[in-house]
Amino acid sequence: MLIDSHCHLDRIDLEKFDGSLDNVLDAARNAGVEHVLCVNIRLEDYPTVHGIAERYPDVSCSVGVHPGETDGAEPTVEDLVSRGRDPLVVAVGETGLDYHYHPDNNEWQRERFRVHIRAARELGKPLIIHTRDAREDTIAILREEGADGPRGVMHCFTETWEMARAALDLGFYVSFSGIVTFRNAEALRDVARRVPDDRLLVETDAPYLAPVPHRGKTNHPAWVRDVAARVAEVRGTDLDTLAELTNRNYDTLFGRG
Numbered sequence: 458m459l460i461d462s463h464c465h466l467d468r469i470d471l472e473k474f475d476g477s478l479d480n481v482l483d484a485a486r487n488a489g490v491e492h493v494l495c496v497n498i499r500l501e502d503y504p505t506v507h508g509i510a511e512r513y514p515d516v517s518c519s520v521g522v523h524p525g526e527t528d529g530a531e532p533t534v535e536d537l538v539s540r541g542r543d544p545l546v547v548a549v550g551e552t553g554l555d556y557h558y559h560p561d562n563n564e565w566q567r568e569r570f571r572v573h574i575r576a577a578r579e580l581g582k583p584l585i586i587h588t589r590d591a592r593e594d595t596i597a598i599l600r601e602e603g604a605d606g607p608r609g610v611m612h613c614f615t616e617t618w619e620m621a622r623a624a625l626d627l628g629f630y631v632s633f634s635g636i637v638t639f640r641n642a643e644a645l646r647d648v649a650r651r652v653p654d655d656r657l658l659v660e661t662d663a664p665y666l667a668p669v670p671h672r673g674k675t676n677h678p679a680w681v682r683d684v685a686a687r688v689a690e691v692r693g694t695d696l697d698t699l700a701e702l703t704n705r706n707y708d709t710l711f712g713r714g
Contacts, residue, residue: 458491459685459700460707461678462632463551463585463612463660466495466516467505470664473675481677482513488679491515491704492713496551496585496612498523500530503540510545510714517714519585521550521573524566525558532569537576547711549577550585551612554598557590570598577607583710584609586629592616596623604629610710613662618648625656630710632658635668635676638687646691654702658710659685 466478474480485493495518497506503520510518520540522532530536541549552573554566577584586609588595599605608628613636614621621631631652637645649657659681661668667676668683682696689699 458489458704459659459681460492460494460704461485461490461661461663461681462494462610462658462703462707462711463496463634464493464663464678465498465665466493466509466663466678467502468664469677470675474677478509482515485678485681486515488682489700490678490681492517492707493678494519494547494711496548497521498551499526500532500536507540507543507545517547517711518545519548519550520546521552521585522569523551524553524555524569524587527559532572534572534576534579537573538579541576541580541582545714546582547714548583548585548609549573549580549607550609551587552584553587554591554595555587555589556594560590563594567594567598571602574599574602574604574607577609578603581607583607586611586624587613588616588620592620596620596627599624599627599629608710610658612660613666614648615645616648617644618651621648621652625653630656630658630706632660633684633688634660634662635666635672635680635684637691638669638683639672640669646687649688650691655706657688657703658706659688659699659703
């Protein structure tokens with residue numbers, strides 16, 4: 458049995474599943490996925506995300522605003538804390554820095570990131586971190602804001618071993634998505650090989666980043682099995698062992714809500 462530690466169930470095109478989220482989750486269960494974390498990226502979408510977690514006992518959720526979101530409500534610490542007190546909310550995020558899509562005038566991103574860290578510290582719940590082309594600032598802000606308190610996960614990790622090690626030193630976990638299965642991702646597979654057993658997670662980031670052999674299709678939680686199988690292969694272990702340790706890590710960091 459596996460856990461998809463990061464997906465966006467509210468953004469999956471249900472036309473491909475006969476219009477039913479039930480079918481998405483049934484496919485996951487049939488593939489041996491026992492739990493799913495549905496990650497929030499806009500405050501306006503939080504009622505939908507939370508509603509999914511209310512409806513399905515094997516789904517938890519988070520609350521947060523993605524660093525790339527520019528057209529919605531700007532979160533405050535109070536906004537995040539008031540929603541984050543709900544027991545179905547197991548994390549704060551997705552938050553972080555994305556300088557790939559927003560390379561200039563990034564102070565608003567950095568301040569939003571700090572708001573999330575402060576909320577996570579107040580709640581005592583972990584952070585879900587998105588980082589792209591912002592390695593130094595991401596780690597610096599995590600250190601400055603005391604994010605080693607709530608800890609969290611570097612989700613959909615695509616950076617260097619040096620950054621992974623800096624995050625590990627702060628008590629963070631490192632999660633790998635379908636990117637680790639891509640043909641040109643050998644450097645990332647080397648990072649996946651080196652992350653300690655007790656800090657490793659797997660995810661889909663569905664509906665994005667479908668793993669090999671499903672590239673180009675709408676990703677969904679059942680395919681976390683393909684991610685886990687590739688990570689197990691590069692670490693020289695079997696899928697059952699990988700599933701056991703990543704499930705244990707998920708429960709240690711997040712719990713089930």
